[in-house]
Amino acid sequence: METALTSAFGAAAQKITAEEFDAIVRRHQRRVHRFLLMLVRDPEEADNLTQECFLRAYQNLSSFRGESSLETWLLRIAANLARDHARNRKASFWKRLLGLDDEAENGAAAHVPSGDASPEQVLLAREDVRAVWDVANQLSQQQRAVFLLRFVEEMELTExxxxxxxxxxxVKTHLFRALQTVRGKLRDLR
Amino acid sequence: MNSNENAHDPLVEQALVGFDLAAEHHIAHCEPCQTEREKVAEALCRFGAANREYANRPNSFWEQQAESIRAAQQASVRRSRATLALVPSVVVLLLLGFAVLGRAPGVRPVAVAPPLAQTDSDHELLVGVERAMGRRTPLALEPATLMVEESSGNEPLNSTDESKERRSHEN
Incomplete structure (x- = not known):
């Protein structure tokens, strides 16, 4: 939600104080970090890129014109950083070979909310989460970003x-294709 | 045939993407599609919840991260200020450099005068134009005018004006 502080961010971008910027970081860091973690699937890289994202935002305050929400603008910077990161990542081959790339996939599957579900239901739910992650991993960087923003961040299509x-x-086309693959994968599981 | 494998596949995806009234209308009246949409939607819902939970961090983590971002931002501000502080020094050095070079022998600028021949020809052209304008008769009719003057024994018609103009310009 936009506040007086964040809406003033666009108009008086150059005049923002360190305290105001700190407030913005605290308000948006969770979402930016989560989005980056989903995209790069490496907690350490997600930490570094989150820091880089806010730093870039501070350095480019003048380019924020308030046409979109501040959070949307930050997520756009994050998506660009993740894309550049994917291009430059030299160790990806070794990460894949050692299975470190599956960190988010396995990590998320282990966090399936159990509630009152039986162990068997929890197991099935974990399989579902792994299957969806498996599909998300096969998507292009942009398709994955669209998919994660929709189903993890629960954002509207326009956002x-x-x-x-x-x-x-x-956005609709990317989601449609991703969902076709997800359906196919889930069908294979059962 | 499995109830999931029905002929209405694209409609389930279209409904899940959202804002497709035709797909919504079909699914409302088609039980297999309804079941299928619920299954996929449930899996996606679990996927979202599991990932949000996985990305969750204790408060201390966010505090530490905010602290790192603030430190990086302040370092960036310090770097920009240091760069800005260097600008006047660089400008002064450049000005000094130009001043030293300007005083070096052989580099003084030489005043460029217009070529003398060009000024003379311009002046002559101007005199010629004024002379032609001052004539009472056009140049083509001059022989006829002479004949008239000779026959009447009068003084030349243009002589006074021409001599005046010649004097004014040739001075």
């Missing part, structure tokens, strides 16, 4: 389009 600089139609 996703703003955050990734896409048309709403393209």
């Amino acid at each position: 996703i389009a703003d955050a990734l600089g896409l048309q709403v139609g393209s």
Whole structure:
């Protein structure tokens, strides 16, 4: 939700104090970090990129015109950073070989909320989460970003389009294809 | 045939993507599609919840991260200030450099005068134009005018004006 502080951020970007910037970091860091963690699937890299994301935001305050929400703008910076990171990641081959790339997949599966479910139901739910992650891993960087923003961040299609600089139609197409694959994978499981 | 493998596949995805009234209308009246949509939606819901839970960190983590970001931001501000502080020194050095170079022998600028021949020809052209304008008769009719003057024994018609103008310009 936009507040007086965040809406003033666009108009008087250059005049923002260190305390005001700190307040913005505290308000948005959880979502930015989570999005980056889902995209890069490496907690350490997600930490570094979150820091980089806020630093870039501070350095480019003048380019924020308040056309989208502050959070959408931050997520756009995060998505660009993750894309650059994926391009430059030299160790990806070794990470994949050692299975470190599956960190988020296994980590998320271990965090399936159990509630009153039986052990068997929890096991099935974990399989589902792994299957969906498996599909998400096969998607292109942009498709994965769209998919995660929709189903993890639960963002509206227009917000996703703003955050990734896409048309709403393209967001729908990316989601449609991703969902077809998810359905296929879930069908194979049962 | 498995109830999940029905002919209405794209409609389930379309409904899950959202805002597709035709797909919603179909699913409302098609039980296999309804079941299928619920299954996929449930899996996606679990996926989202599990990932949000996985990405959750204790408060101390967020405090530490905010602290690191603040430190990095302040370092960035210090770097920009240091760069800005260097600008006047660089400008002064450049000005000094130009001043030293400007005083070096052989580099003084030489005043460029217009070529003398060009000024003379311009002046002559101007005199010619004024002379032609001052004539009472056009140049083509001059022989006829001479004949008239000779026959009448008068003084030349243009002589006074021409001599005046010649004097004014040739001075």
